Each structure stands twice: as C-alpha cells, then as structure tokens.
Amino acid sequence: MRKLPAVIDGLAASTLQLPPGPWPTVLDCLCERFPAIGRTQWLERMARGRVLDADGGALTAESTYRVGLEVRYYREVADEPRIPFEETVLYVDEHLLVADKPHFLPVTPAGGHVHETLLARLVRRTSNDELAPLHRIDRETAGLVLFSTSLASRARYQSLFREQRIDKEYEAIAPALPGMQFPHTRNSRIIRGEPFFRMQEVAGPPNSETRIDVLARTESCWHYVLSPITGRKHQLRVHMAALGAPILNDPTYPELSARAAGNYLAPLQLLAKRLAFIDPLSGSERSFTSHRRLGLPESGETRKSER
Secondary structure (H helix, E strand, O other), X not given: OOOXXXXXXXXXXXXXXXXXXXXXXXXXXXXXXXXXXXXXXXXHHHHOOOEEEOOOOEOOOOOEOOOOOEEEEOOOOOOOOOOOOOOEEEEEOOOEEEEEEOOOOOOOOEOOEOOOOHHHHHHHHHOOOOOEEOOOOOOOOEEEEEEEOOHHHHHHHHHHHHOOOEEEEEEEEEEOOOOOOOOEEEEEEEEEOOOOOOEEEEOOOOOEEEEEEEEEEOOOEEEEEEEEOOOOOOHHHHHHHHXXXXXXXXXXXXXXXXXXXXXXXXXXXEEEEEEEEEOOOOOOEEEEEOOOOOOOOOOXXXXXXXX
C-alpha cells in the first residue's frame, strides 16, 4: 500500500467520495462536479500526482469511475497572488503554536486563497503536517491565532474554546460613543443574513455576548477593547455596528461599502490582542499578547479613559 502524502507545499488534500452517476471515468465525474475547473487543469494535476485514491495511488484520465471511490485532490489556484505581509510565530512547543497574523491573510484555505494562508505558511515553515488551527479570525482581522501542533492533545485544547474557558481580548478603532456608559455589555441574537457572508441581529433570545470598554479617545474615534464571551461569526463587527460605531475600514457592516475588502491601504482596524487560559495539560496559567498595534487617527487631543 502506498503512503498518501498528508501535505504538499503546506496544503492538505481535500476528499471527495464519488456519488452515483453515469460517468465512465473519474475525470468525467470531476469535470462535472467542479465545473469551474477545466478538463485540461484536471489532466495537468493528475500528471503531477495531485489527484490520488485513498491509498495514495495516482488517478489518471483512464481511471474507471466507481461509486464510493475516495478521491484525494490538492486544491490549486492559478496565479494565486502573494499576500505581502508576514506572520510571526510568538511561541511553539510540542502541543501549541501561537501565531501573530497580519491583516489580509486567511487562516485556512478558502475561495481564491489556497497556498497564501496562515496554515499553509506555517506548515511549510515548521514541516509539521499535524498543525491545525484551534479557532479562526477573519482574513481582514490581525492578531493571535492558536494552533495545535499534535493530534494526540488537540481535543484537550479544542475544549477550551467549546466550553468558553479561554479569555479573548480584541482591540478596535471605531467612532466615538459619547452617550454610552462604559464598560458596556452587548447581548443579542445573531443569525446569517443576506448576502450569505453577512450576519445580522434579530429579535429573540440572545446567542452572543461582548463586553466593551474604552482604552483611549480622540474627538471622532475611540480605541476600544472588546472581550467576546461567545464566538459567533463576525460578532464583534456586528455588535459595534449595531451600537452605531462600525469598526474603522469595515467594508461589510453596517452596510456593504464601496470600499473593496482587501484594500491594503485601509486595513480593518480590528486586532486579536490577547489570549489567556489555564492549560488543560499542565494546569498552569498561560497568556499571549500580539505585538501588533492599532493607531488612533490624528484628530484632536488623545486622552486615556478611566477604567
């Protein structure tokens, strides 16, 4: 039995179990299943050993279609541009790796980003095929991401997030809210909105909670600290927009903006600043802080808030 390569160039294989259908070959099935990928592209991938069966055997243009056959293929994006910002590894041991992510770099492959992701870069850097993120932050958000470096201990660390036993602290630059008392707690019900990638608040029992305070102030913008108790998609961005203070350079909330997401000159002013938890293996207190910083726009005199 051949050994299936777990990772090629930092990228793990995707898996497809072939469904019932009329196709004479595996290639015919793949072409219909993934119409955005041309037949020539599939043939080229097959020639380079990027389409395999479950045992690591190469599939070719002549490979016979069979219902239930497990196909392993490695995603590729033609002319994928390099994201011109670098991550930093703050800490690594036999169980954990802590990365300080720049704005614009996705954590995992999605859409047009395959090799230019934090995960792929770190796998290439560490040569650790077992590396896996324990949580996610948005592509446009900078800051801390915690990775498991070992499958054996992964579930213990995943439970920290599932059971809300990890303290997360973000910072954000957003418009001033002079009429509101701080610290403030925002509770609301967040569900998927329209279009599909947006979230929205609706009436009903709350499923999200964020604690909000102020670090520094100018006349127009304040520097906020945001502590999410729950982890709904886009929770911090939705909550700040709902309060009337959308995070600076957010192209999505409260309304879709003409500013294109991924504009390198105007990064979303949201930073995953700190993670703290009791280590489930050692029982010791652990805390990590991003080295990245947000800056208040130069507008009037800045003063520290009373906390």
